Amino acid sequence: MGTPDQENMAIQMVGIYKYFGPYCALENVNLDVKKGTMHAILGENGAGKSTLMNILYGMSKPDAGQIFINGKLLDIKHPKTAIENKIGMVHQHFMLVPTFTVAQNIMLGKELTNPFGILDFKKANRVIEELSEKYNLLIDTKKKIENMSVGMQQRVEILKALYREAEILILDEPTAVLTPQEVKDLMLTLKTLAQHGKTVVIITHKLNEIKQVCDFCTIIRRGKNINSVNVNDYSEQQLVSMMVGYDMDLKINKTKAIPKDVVFEIDNLTVLDDRGIKKVNNLSLKIRSGEIFGIAGVDDNGQRELVEAITSLKKVSSGTIKIKGLEIQNTTPQNVIASGIATIPEDRHKEGLVMNFSVTENLLLKKYKENPLSKHGRLNKQKINDFADSLIKKFDIRPPECKKRLVRKLSGGNQQKLIIAREVSEDPDLLVAVQPTRGLDVGAMEYVHRELLKQRDLGKAVLLISLDLNEIIDVADKIAVIYNGNIVKTFESAATNENEIGILMAGGGK
Ligand SMILES: Nc1ncnc2c1ncn2[C@@H]1O[C@H](COP(=O)(O)OP(=O)(O)OP(=O)(O)O)[C@@H](O)[C@H]1O
Ligand SMILES: [Mg+2]
Known part of the structure; x- marks a missing residue:
């Protein structure tokens, strides 16, 4: 065993190097994570965060360096070794079997058997249910993965790691794909895990999450350690400045829009999904050149189908979509592009x-x-x-x-x-931006926001669709709330607030 200091540490990564060809992605990186704490890894896009965590989980091999888990030197060549040493990882793209139930997915590869060597589903179910209850995950273990929301699937991944007795849980940008409510729930779960003595390492670009739930934060810039700090001692602004290496102003100064003619118009649009269910329901909107029209809403209220209809990836069942007076519903994606619409797609x-x-x-x-x-x-x-x-x-x-x-x-x-x-x-005449900053670091996010504003000021019409309400409020000039496939209300952004929109998004105020 190591020194007492080492025994306090769940993770110690020492002098890690990683090259991709001649490119040095990690240069002498160190990471110390104390047991039972929540530790954030902060860095710009491409800084090396995922690479470092993939090395810890045995998915990538370092070119030099050592890893100690609970003070013990380990050679983690494969995720199997990581799991044996009670390290779990929740990836950004989940690795579950859609047609299996929660319980089947969780047991996969770690089946419990009774004394006769026969699969003991009952026992496994019980273990899973106990864990779900203990950590407030509220999962129906008999449900199939394909019928679950992204947030729920993520909980299954967490449960899967816990079932494998993980003491260290690594999460790579877990909140990028979640709704605000799901983010709150996840943070609560992670806090509970830490209170039970588990160690949580989380990669996130959201500074408010770091400030709210994390104890420590390690900052990496272009593959190098910058600092490891106690989160309480630093403001969001200071963390960002360390991350980018200069004093960055987080606020964008939005000037007032000068809207001109209507360039894009949707009238009474109805779109069905593959099962014939109305996803866009008699929706109308108008966007002028020189304005950013934001659509706020909870996921799966018709946003995806609306974009697919605009880009002609999906047939509309009634209604019209016009750009500069030209009808473009039910045409081809090529024609949509040629008519002056550019898209920053969701996926x-x-x-x-x-x-x-x-x-x-x-x-x-x-x-x-x-x-x-x-x-x-x-x-x-x-x-x-x-x-x-x-x-x-x-x-x-x-x-x-x-x-x-x-x-x-x-x-x-x-x-x-x-x-x-x-x-x-x-x-383009119309720029459609769907979740344009998902997964981006604050610098890149600010960059995208400025770019949308720049396009607006060049006289483009911009349609911004995002699940991130803060993004809509910060950037859009007009805010429409979509609920159940319909726009329930449209505001001038200066004339509303987060609260009012949040209520409408949840179906209230009707
Ligand atoms: N398999 C690979 N081959 C070559 N280069 C790679 C490979 N994987 C990552 N890189 C490079 O290594 C650097 C670090 O990548 P990494 O994915 O760790 O960044 P990150 O900090 O997780 O960024 P993000 O916030 O965008 O997810 C990047 O410049 C990336 O282009
Ligand atoms: Mg990454």
Whole structure:
């Protein structure tokens, strides 16, 4: 056993190095996490947070460094070793079997048997239910994963780790996909875990979450340790400044919009989902050039189907969608783009990017047929390189020499910057932004917000759809609340507040 100090520590990562080819993603990084505490890892997109945690969980091999768990030196080559040493991890993309029940998923790979070697479902169910109750997870163990919300699935992942007797729980951006209420519930669960002596390591970009629930915070910048601090001793502003390396002003100064003509109009739109259920129900809205029109709402109130109808990924059953007077409902995605609509989609991996194409190729996706990048069917390499260079520089896509890098190797924030660079460079009349800052660090988030405002001031119409109410309030000029597929009310943003909108979002005020 190690020194008493070491025994107080659940995790000690010492001198960790990680290279991806010549690129040094982690350079001599140290991490000390005390037992029974909640410890945040803070850093910009691409700083190396996920890489560090993947190393701890045995999913990635460090090029140098040591890991001590409870003072004991371990060689964690595989997640199996991590699990054996009571380390659990909740990934951002869940790894559950959709057609299995909660109990089946949790037991998978750790089946309990009775003395005759036969699966003991009863016993396993009991253990799972006890855990669910102890940590206030409120899970119906007989329910199938495919019928559960994202927030519930995340609880199943937590329960799965606890069933494997995890003492250390790592969560990689667990709140990026949750509604505000789900975030509150998760924070409560994590607090309870820490109170029971478990150690929680959480990667998050949300400073208020760090301030509210975490004890300590380790800040990483571009693969290097910057500081490890007691959260109480620092303000949000100070944490951000350490993260980015300069004094960053968190507030954006929004100037007043100068709206002009209506460019985009939806009238009495109804859209059904695949099972024939009305998801958008007789919805109407108008957006002017020079304004940001925000739609606030709880997840699954028709936002997804509305966007799919606008982009012609889904047929509408009645109503019209017009851009500059031209009807575009039930046409093709190509026609929608050609008519002047650009989209920052919700799912950047599936809809926004070709992950196995390079940065340049992704920047070029919509433009490769256009003069001067292409002439008489031939691509002009020099022009294409210049085009990519200028967007990478203008939109600060990192690392700066990423032109030939496959997009799947970029960090989340940089992938999002790439999409925005491409869509904005289309010079659209309407920019549709769906959850544009999900998973982004505060610097990148601020960047995206400023970019939306800039597009507005260039006279574009901007439709912002987000589950993050703060984002809508900060950025939008008009705020519409969507509930059950319909817009229940539209406000000038200056004339309302979080409370009023929150009530309408939850179906109140009717
Ligand atoms: N498999 C890989 N191959 C090459 N480079 C990689 C690979 N995985 C990560 N990187 C690079 O290592 C750096 C750190 O990535 P990592 O995913 O750890 O960042 P992060 O801090 O988690 O960022 P985010 O907040 O965007 O999730 C990034 O520059 C990324 O492009
Ligand atoms: Mg990450």
